[in-house]
Amino acid sequence: MHEQQGRLALLKALSLVGVAATVVVILVGAWTRLVDAGLGCPDWPGCYGALVVPDEARALAHSPDTPLEGAKAWMEMIHRYVASALGLLVIVLVVLGRPLRRRPDYPWGVSLGLLALILLQGAFGAFTVTLKLWPQVVTLHLLGGLSVMLMFLWLHLRLRRCASGRLTLGGVAPPRRRLTPLWGVAAALLVMQLALGGWVSSNYAGIACQGFPTCNGEWWPALDWSEGYHLTQAVGPNYLHGQLHAEARAAIQVGHRLGALALGVALLALVLSAWRERAMRPWLAGLGLAYGMQFLLGVANVLLWLPLWLALLHTAGAVALVLGLALAAWAWRALPPQADTIRQPTEKEWAHV
Structure with a gap:
């Protein structure tokens, strides 16, 4: 032992x-x-x-x-x-x-x-x-x-x-609280936003939109969505510095901004719904702080024309946001389960007590 x-x-x-x-x-x-x-x-x-x-x-x-x-x-x-x-x-x-x-x-x-x-x-x-x-x-x-x-x-x-x-009852782990659908929505939107961020970076669209919250001086500029999110284009010969035209890159940037907005709404709803649990408040506050910092870093990257150190911090912010949501979800699962979700031990499990 x-x-x-x-x-x-x-x-x-x-x-x-x-x-x-x-x-x-x-x-x-x-x-x-x-x-x-x-x-x-x-x-x-x-x-x-x-x-x-x-x-x-x-x-x-x-x-x-x-x-x-x-x-x-x-x-x-x-x-x-x-x-x-x-x-x-x-x-x-x-x-x-x-x-x-x-x-x-x-x-x-x-x-x-x-x-x-x-x-x-x-x-x-x-x-x-x-x-x-x-x-x-x-x-x-x-x-x-x-x-x-x-x-x-x-x-x-x-x-x-x-x-x-x-461990309890015959080696069976104690019951854990279930995640609500809102946790799933927030996780799905975070994955989508991370994918959009990767798509922005891999297509060199980080400064395709000048200014914030407008894009190139317009609230809704000319955008080529079909080309910007064309996922079946041929491979090569070389994607260094990207191959898309300006309107396609602007569409990628606007899509990333809209994704950030949707994620922010979902995380706000999640924080408000779970705030009643005192044990969750530090984790929720950390999650909210990670999102806020990441949002500000994204805006700063656009306004300052994507300096390398700030772009690296934006990647670090994405890492912090992922860790923040994962740890908050783990903390939620560790809370005592609600009465209607507690599984009663079986006779076989009682026999091991």
């Missing part, structure tokens, strides 16, 4: 490290994209056929049509190195957790799900390069990174509950 508790303590610590490390990977990836280093290495997983950035002569011999830009190549490789380290961390978590897999409350399925997700995310990283920054893949790669972060967080929270030994 003492050995199990020690192993659980190590797994808890490593899973929390995984959350922080994933945030770092997401931000490094965002910076790589912002400085146009996504194609700093034209191949994958190496860089001009090497595991480290080679000299100009070797790069020229490997890819004569793609001149080496050292700073961008190193930025891209640093992103790959930290992402690979994150993958190794997931493997360590699975290996260390395997002896506990038969324990009823151990989140073995979450560990395996995290491993599958990190492998899929690695594939999207490769496709980002081989498909030359195709917007669909770049957007899915961003959503995948956030999903990995959430899986690490979920694993950590489950491990904390497992280590605390909070």
